[in-house]
Amino acid sequence: MIKAIIVALYLAPAVLVLVTTSVAHGFIIENGASPWLNTASGSRTANGQPATLTWGIVPDGTDVNDGFISLGGSDLIANLNTAFSGDPLEADHTLQPWFGFFAEAFGRWSEVSGLTYLYEPNDTGLSFASAAGALGVRADVRIGGASVDGLSDTLAFNFFPDNSDMVLDTDDISFFADGTGEHVNLGNTLTHEAGHGLGFRHVVSDTDALLMEPSINTDFDGPQLDEVRGAHFYYGDALEKSNGGLGNNTAALAHSLGTIEDATTASIGVDADTPDQSISPDATDFISVSNTGDIDYYAFTVTEESTVDIELKPLGGQFSQSGEGGIPSPFDASARADLSLTLWDTDGLTPLVTVDALPAGGIESILDFALPAGGEYFASITTTTDTVQLYRLDVSVESVVEPLPGDLDGDGFVGIDDLNIILANWNQSVPPADPLADPSDDKFIGIDDLNIVLANFNTGTPPALDDAAPVPEPGTLGTALFAIYLLLSRKVLDYPAR
Ligand SMILES: [Zn+2]
Known part of the structure; x- marks a missing residue:
C-alpha cells in the first residue's frame, strides 16, 4: 500500500494540456505531446516502432527549471554522493554506488518494450530543458536535482516528450537513499518519471496498483502490466528491436520459437498471462501488436510430418482505470484489438489457414492442422483495430507416426x-x-x-x-x-x- 509516513506525490508539469480527453487506453497517453519520433540516436515515423533514448546526469550547478521558473543550480550529484557514500572526486558516474539504480530503472523499460535506453556520459551544462539530445554531447533525458518543496509531497517531476528532462527533489534525498526493497523508492520514482517522459499521464485505479498512479507505491517494483502495454503502444514490444531494429514483421525476419518436438508446446508472451496487473520485476516475456501497421511473425520447426495446434490468446487483464481526478471504471485490456492468426507454409509466402473467428478478446485457434513434412513453418498475428493488444502464442506439435508394415499389434516391432x-x-x-x-x-x-x-x-x-x-x-x-x-x-x- 501507499507509504503512510511519506506523502509522496509525483508531478508532471510543464505541459499546456489541462485535462486529458483521450479515449480510454488503460494507460493514459499525453494528448498534445507526440511520443519520441526524433532522438539523438535517430528517427522513427509512427507509434509501435522502437526508439533509442539516451539518459544522463547534468553537472551540478546546471540551471534546473520547471519550464517557467528556475529552481537554481542542480545539486543532484552532491546529494547522491553524500547519501550513497559516493566519491565526490570521481568524475565517472558509472563508478558511483548510486549509478546502478539509475541504469536499472531505464534498463527495465528497455527489457519490456521496444525502447533502448543508453547512458550518455557527456553534458555541456546548458540550462535545463533548453536543448535536444545529441550523441556525445548531451542526453535526450537529462537528469538534475533541486529543492522543490521540502521533504515529501513532490518527489520529482518530468517533462513530457520530446523533452523529458527529469528533476528529483533533493529535499527528499533520504527517501531516495532508503535501501528497502533493493532501493524501490528511488527505482519506482525513476521508472515513474521516465514513464512521463515516454508520454504517459497519471492513471488511477481502485482495483490494481499501477506505477503511473499519482502517489508512489513501493509494494511493487517498476512498470506493471498496464505500463508495459502502454510502452508497446508507443514503442512496440522488445522483438521490434530484433534484426537490427527491423523487427519481426516479415517471415524472413520471424522470431524463431525453435524446434518443437513431438508432444510438446512452445509458448511466447506468457508473462502477460497474469490474474491482475502485477508483474514480477524479472518478467520480460511480453509481446503485442501495436496497431494495424504491426505484424508479428514467428517461425517454428517440426522434424517430421505432424499436426499442429496454435492458440492466440489476447491478454492485458480487467481492471478499473481513469485519468487523474476521474472516477475509475471497468476496463478490459484483453479485448482491445481483434486479432487474426495465419499459419504459413515453409516458404513463408503461402498461407495455409487464417483464423479470425471471434471479436476482440476471443482466443483464436488453429486445431489439428496437418503439416505434411518436417520443416520451418510460420505463424503471423495482425489486427484490424488500431491500438495495442498484448497476447500469448502457444504452438503444440504432435508427430504423425507412420504405421510399421507387419506390426499387427502396434507395439512398434515386427516379431x-x-x-x-x-x-x-x-x-x-x-x-x-x-x-x-x-x-x-x-x-x-x-x-x-x-x-x-x-x-x-x-x-x-x-x-x-x-x-x-x-x-x-x-x-x-x-x-x-x-x-x-x-x-x-x-x-x-x-x-x-x-
Ligand atoms: Zn507522475
Whole structure:
C-alpha cells in the first residue's frame, strides 16, 4: 500500500494540456505531446516502432527549471554522493554506488518494450530543458536535482516528450537513499518519471496498483502490466528491436520459437498471462501488436510430418482505470484489438489457414492442422483495430507416426507376436478372423498377409525387457515355432542356387 509516513506525490508539469480527453487506453497517453519520433540516436515515423533514448546526469550547478521558473543550480550529484557514500572526486558516474539504480530503472523499460535506453556520459551544462539530445554531447533525458518543496509531497517531476528532462527533489534525498526493497523508492520514482517522459499521464485505479498512479507505491517494483502495454503502444514490444531494429514483421525476419518436438508446446508472451496487473520485476516475456501497421511473425520447426495446434490468446487483464481526478471504471485490456492468426507454409509466402473467428478478446485457434513434412513453418498475428493488444502464442506439435508394415499389434516391432496373430487366424475369412491379421486387407488370412509380416520381420524397435511378450502358452509356442520354420524356409529359398 501507499507509504503512510511519506506523502509522496509525483508531478508532471510543464505541459499546456489541462485535462486529458483521450479515449480510454488503460494507460493514459499525453494528448498534445507526440511520443519520441526524433532522438539523438535517430528517427522513427509512427507509434509501435522502437526508439533509442539516451539518459544522463547534468553537472551540478546546471540551471534546473520547471519550464517557467528556475529552481537554481542542480545539486543532484552532491546529494547522491553524500547519501550513497559516493566519491565526490570521481568524475565517472558509472563508478558511483548510486549509478546502478539509475541504469536499472531505464534498463527495465528497455527489457519490456521496444525502447533502448543508453547512458550518455557527456553534458555541456546548458540550462535545463533548453536543448535536444545529441550523441556525445548531451542526453535526450537529462537528469538534475533541486529543492522543490521540502521533504515529501513532490518527489520529482518530468517533462513530457520530446523533452523529458527529469528533476528529483533533493529535499527528499533520504527517501531516495532508503535501501528497502533493493532501493524501490528511488527505482519506482525513476521508472515513474521516465514513464512521463515516454508520454504517459497519471492513471488511477481502485482495483490494481499501477506505477503511473499519482502517489508512489513501493509494494511493487517498476512498470506493471498496464505500463508495459502502454510502452508497446508507443514503442512496440522488445522483438521490434530484433534484426537490427527491423523487427519481426516479415517471415524472413520471424522470431524463431525453435524446434518443437513431438508432444510438446512452445509458448511466447506468457508473462502477460497474469490474474491482475502485477508483474514480477524479472518478467520480460511480453509481446503485442501495436496497431494495424504491426505484424508479428514467428517461425517454428517440426522434424517430421505432424499436426499442429496454435492458440492466440489476447491478454492485458480487467481492471478499473481513469485519468487523474476521474472516477475509475471497468476496463478490459484483453479485448482491445481483434486479432487474426495465419499459419504459413515453409516458404513463408503461402498461407495455409487464417483464423479470425471471434471479436476482440476471443482466443483464436488453429486445431489439428496437418503439416505434411518436417520443416520451418510460420505463424503471423495482425489486427484490424488500431491500438495495442498484448497476447500469448502457444504452438503444440504432435508427430504423425507412420504405421510399421507387419506390426499387427502396434507395439512398434515386427516379431513373433505378429506372426502369431496371422497363424491364429490362418486360412479364415474376415470375419470371423481378426481384421488385425489381414494387413493385405483382402478379407482373407493367407500367404499374402504372412509375407507382409515376414518381409518386415525383426524391424522396428524391440520391446524393452520389461515390456517383453509374456511366455507363450504351449499351443501358441507351437505356432510360433511353425512361424520360425516358415521364416527360415523363406530365407533358404531366397539363397542363390549353389
Ligand atoms: Zn507522475
